[in-house]
Amino acid sequence: MRRRQGIVEKFSTFLAIQDGTGYSTSRWETEPKLGRNIKNGVEVHPAKDTGLWAQHWLQQALAEPLKPLAKGHISAYLEEACYYIATTTARKFTQLEWRDCFQVARIAAANPAKLFKNYDTVKGASVSTYGQFQLSSIVLDTQISSGARSETGLLRSLTEKKLKDDLLTYGLLDPKLSRCVLAWQCFKEIYTPTKAKGGRHLEAPNTSQLESIAQRYSQLQTRLFSDLSSEPTMSASGIQSLLKICIEATRRTSGNLTMPSFDDPNAAAEPSTPPAFEALEAEAQNQEWQQIKEYLSAAFMALTPEEQIILKLWHGLELNQADIANILKIEQQYQLSRQIKRLHIYLLKNLAQWSTANLGTELQSEEISQKAKQMDIWLSPHCKEDIHIFLQEHLNRLTSVEVDLVRLTYIQELDLDQVADRSRISKVEVTSSLDQVTWQLQASLIQYLESSWQITLNGLSSTNKAIANFVKDWLTNSLYKNFR
Amino acid sequence: MFTATELSIAFPNQICLELSDRILDSAWTSAINHSNDAARWNAYLNHLCLSTLLSEFQEEFGLVVAPSTDRANLLSIWEFVNGTAISLGEKRAVIIPADNADTEELIVPQEWVDISTWAASYYIAVQVNPDDGWLRVWGYATHEQLKHKGSYNSLSRTYSLDREDVITDLSILQVSLELSTDERVAIAPLSVLSETVATNILDRIGQPTPYSPRLDLPFVQWGALLENQSWRHRLYSQRIGQASTQVITNLSQWLQSSFDQGWQSIESLFTTELEFRFRSIATDTAIQRGKQIDFGMLLAGNPIALIVTILPEIEAKIGVILQIYPIGIQDHLPAGLQLLVLDETGNVFRESLPSRSIDSQLRLQFTGSLGARFAAKVVLGNTSVIENFTIDPS
Numbered sequence: 001m002r003r004r005q006g007i008v009e010k011f012s013t014f015l016a017i018q019d020g021t022g023y024s025t026s027r028w029e030t031e032p033k034l035g036r037n038i039k040n041g042v043e044v045h046p047a048k049d050t051g052l053w054a055q056h057w058l059q060q061a062l063a064e065p066l067k068p069l070a071k072g073h074i075s076a077y078l079e080e081a082c083y084y085i086a087t088t089t090a091r092k093f094t095q096l097e098w099r100d101c102f103q104v105a106r107i108a109a110a111n112p113a114k115l116f117k118n119y120d121t122v123k124g125a126s127v128s129t130y131g132q133f134q135l136s137s138i139v140l141d142t143q144i145s146s147g148a149r150s151e152t153g154l155l156r157s158l159t160e161k162k163l164k165d166d167l168l169t170y171g172l173l174d175p176k177l178s179r180c181v182l183a184w185q186c187f188k189e190i191y192t193p194t195k196a197k198g199g200r201h202l203e204a205p206n207t208s209q210l211e212s213i214a215q216r217y218s219q220l221q222t223r224l225f226s227d228l229s230s231e232p233t234m235s236a237s238g239i240q241s242l243l244k245i246c247i248e249a250t251r252r253t254s255g256n257l258t259m260p261s262f263d264d265p266n267a268a269a270e271p272s273t274p275p276a277f278e279a280l281e282a283e284a285q286n287q288e289w290q291q292i293k294e295y296l297s298a299a300f301m302a303l304t305p306e307e308q309i310i311l312k313l314w315h316g317l318e319l320n321q322a323d324i325a326n327i328l329k330i331e332q333q334y335q336l337s338r339q340i341k342r343l344h345i346y347l348l349k350n351l352a353q354w355s356t357a358n359l360g361t362e363l364q365s366e367e368i369s370q371k372a373k374q375m376d377i378w379l380s381p382h383c384k385e386d387i388h389i390f391l392q393e394h395l396n397r398l399t400s401v402e403v404d405l406v407r408l409t410y411i412q413e414l415d416l417d418q419v420a421d422r423s424r425i426s427k428v429e430v431t432s433s434l435d436q437v438t439w440q441l442q443a444s445l446i447q448y449l450e451s452s453w454q455i456t457l458n459g460l461s462s463t464n465k466a467i468a469n470f471v472k473d474w475l476t477n478s479l480y481k482n483f484r
Numbered sequence: 485m486f487t488a489t490e491l492s493i494a495f496p497n498q499i500c501l502e503l504s505d506r507i508l509d510s511a512w513t514s515a516i517n518h519s520n521d522a523a524r525w526n527a528y529l530n531h532l533c534l535s536t537l538l539s540e541f542q543e544e545f546g547l548v549v550a551p552s553t554d555r556a557n558l559l560s561i562w563e564f565v566n567g568t569a570i571s572l573g574e575k576r577a578v579i580i581p582a583d584n585a586d587t588e589e590l591i592v593p594q595e596w597v598d599i600s601t602w603a604a605s606y607y608i609a610v611q612v613n614p615d616d617g618w619l620r621v622w623g624y625a626t627h628e629q630l631k632h633k634g635s636y637n638s639l640s641r642t643y644s645l646d647r648e649d650v651i652t653d654l655s656i657l658q659v660s661l662e663l664s665t666d667e668r669v670a671i672a673p674l675s676v677l678s679e680t681v682a683t684n685i686l687d688r689i690g691q692p693t694p695y696s697p698r699l700d701l702p703f704v705q706w707g708a709l710l711e712n713q714s715w716r717h718r719l720y721s722q723r724i725g726q727a728s729t730q731v732i733t734n735l736s737q738w739l740q741s742s743f744d745q746g747w748q749s750i751e752s753l754f755t756t757e758l759e760f761r762f763r764s765i766a767t768d769t770a771i772q773r774g775k776q777i778d779f780g781m782l783l784a785g786n787p788i789a790l791i792v793t794i795l796p797e798i799e800a801k802i803g804v805i806l807q808i809y810p811i812g813i814q815d816h817l818p819a820g821l822q823l824l825v826l827d828e829t830g831n832v833f834r835e836s837l838p839s840r841s842i843d844s845q846l847r848l849q850f851t852g853s854l855g856a857r858f859a860a861k862v863v864l865g866n867t868s869v870i871e872n873f874t875i876d877p878s
């Protein structure tokens with residue numbers, strides 16, 4: 001997938017996926033209304049960068065959740081994050097389909113008010129970093145219990161909130177909405193599995209069970225509707241048809257991949273609020289966040305060298321725990337996972353206590369949770385830092401031809417044809433010298449890690465693969481940032 | 485489908501545990517003393533959490549972790565409300581299981597929030613998935629969060645907290661257990677009920693219903709009733725007693741290999757390898773099934789079962805053998821157990837001697853004609869459990 005270029009494209013395009021037999025292709029397609037809107041904005045403020053625009057649209061989307069354009073810009077902006085999370089999640093858990101993951105992520109990205117609900121409490125996080133954190137946990141949360149269910153099993157598996165969301169998306173209004181929810185609540189109160197297992201494929205309630213549910217409905221509806229004269233007398237078949245609507249609404253909302261659309265007639269009338277970039281820039285320079293980063297770096301440095309290496313192998317190089325245990329000669333993998341947890345808790349506890357003393361933060365769960373999110377956002381880039389610096393420096397050792405190829409491919413992001421054309425060599429030669437570069441980077445990275453971290457990587461194939469992924473990821477996702 | 489191990493990789497800051505078929509079966513069989521399916525399912529989910537999570541929390545948090553009350557109290561709570569109170573060191577928490585596929589919200593019954601002796605600092609959200617064989621502690625919330633950020637649903641009398649506000653990283657709970665003060669906030673007082681009022685209410689809601697009576701009276705009254713241990717136990721046994729007399733096991737159906745819920749094969753009943761103690765009296769034509777008899781806390785750690793063997797005889801008669809066996813790790817019965825057989829009118833027509841601590845079984849044998857009705861009564865001290873039978877081929 002090609003990375004998007006420029007602010008206009010990033011805030012107005014969505015990934016369109018075409019299916020071929022056994023493969024699929026994707027390209028970026030512009031949503032016209034969003035395109036016009038962001039183009040106008042960029043003409044007025046040509047010097048503002050992507051991060052600031054993201055902050056601006058998010059602020060708009062949160063302030064007035066009904067503004068479809070601001071929302072649209074944010075969901076377009078998060079499209080790459082959705083794609084990245086979907087593919088990496090599906091690669092890690094092979095029982096998942098990346099498309100299902102992508103769909104879930106996209107639906108979540110289209111609702112910034114929910115996705116970024118507590119964003120303001122986590123000072124210092126960029127829109128894309130925070131969005132990615134939230135999206136990847138949403139994808140996993142929804143996918144772990146996915147899989148086939150009978151209609152009744154599906155009904156029982158919902159939370160009330162999910163059901164209400166689905167019914168609203170389905171277009172249901174009161175009083176019908178309330179009737180559906182009440183019928184479902186009575187159903188859930190009475191009808192449960194009668195075996196230790198088998199809730200997924202639960203059979204539909206029989207007539208006498210439906211009658212109990214209807215009776216319960218009649219008892220409880222007096223609390224819900226002030227005017228009972230307009231309410232129907234509830235029967236078993238009445239319950240059945242209300243539950244049918246619930247099932248249909250839930251099935252409908254988990255449909256196929258579709259491009260978001262902005263055909264809302266109100267969209268054109270939306271007044272454009274002038275961006276308050278100065279305030280946003282000031283926010284980005286957040287003092288507190290700088291202090292926290294400094295404190296955490298110092299706390300990290302105070303860990304023993306072995307403890308630092310454990311965290312760097314885990315969050316930085318992203319090796320799996322079995323490999324790390326092997327490299328560090330830790331006998332049991334669970335000992336390592338406990339050790340990692342212990343280090344997290346140690347850092348978090350210190351950060352919480354430091355924040356109380358220096359920032360006046362309270363020591364209750366919610367405040368500690370905010371600090372934990374900041375720490376999570378800080379930890380992974382911090383653990384990657386020396387590896388990135390090493391790779392950057394290593395580029396200097398390449399030949400000038402190689403440097404050109406890297407620049408054209410990864411920084412200017414040209415495709416293979418264009419690279420071959422510009423550098424006047426064949427495509428085969430381009431590919432083979434880029435392979436050579438990647439291989440060299442991997443080999444010297446291994447050498448560097450072994451000598452400076454004083455470890456032996458043992459040449460495990462999974463470790464080598466993780467290092468190859470790390471290098472590739474750095475070339476495609478990090479390198480260009482340092483040259484722009 | 486995900487395994488518990490894969491879940492632990494996906495959620496490194498949460499607790500994911502495997503639920504083997506054995507754990508599921510044993511939780512299911514111990515959740516029999518309830519008046520309706522919904523209460524039984526509720527007790528089952530709570531039992532699964534309690535039986536797996538205590539030791540896990542203890543290891544994870546390095547604290548002494550224990551249930552806040554005994555088994556008899558737990559059963560009388562699970563009959564009405566979802567949730568299990570535990571102590572985490574000095575602090576109090578309530579485990580809130582749910583079998584939902586999504587985690588869009590944490591739903592806590594009002595009882596755990598607005599009854600002052602029930603309220604806790606922490607509410608621990610557990611997603612239980614018996615079909616896929618795992619449970620996941622996906623987060624927690626504080627009393628303060630529920631009261632201030634949560635939304636109160638007056639129809640279901642629950643507090644719910646959005647997924648976005650639930651704290652999904654359990655290392656935060658660990659830090660909070662160490663550093664935070666009590667995270668409970670003030671709550672409004674409940675009604676003061678007189679014994680007369682309480683008795684009136686108990687009469688009214690003591691009839692079994694297919695759902696919990698928790699919504700059937702104003703919360704201030706219901707809360708006061710539930711908080712009082714002796715009223716709660718009275719309500720519980722009223723509903724159970726009336727419900728259980730309605731269950732009659734038809735032994736004729738056993739001849740067609742059709743068995744009611746709760747009656748298990750002998751192999752699945754004995755959860756330990758001590759099953760060999762059970763000297764089978766089986767012949768080719770005999771049919772054998774057993775059911776755990778629940779005496780609550782009286783027999784904690786020493787479960788027993790009623791085993792029924794039927795032998796079809798000539799002239800439309802059936803030979804019936806009733807036995808009481810220990811099915812836990814003990815190979816002897818507790819002392820003082822007695823087995824009685826009652827006829828249709830409730831009169832005793834067979835009875836065993838009370839067990840001594842060296843006895844490994846109680847046994848009664850008789851022949852029943854078609855159409856006969858009888859009951860097996862197991863007595864221990866002041867408590868008894870009754871199972872009703874009929875031999876009805878129609």
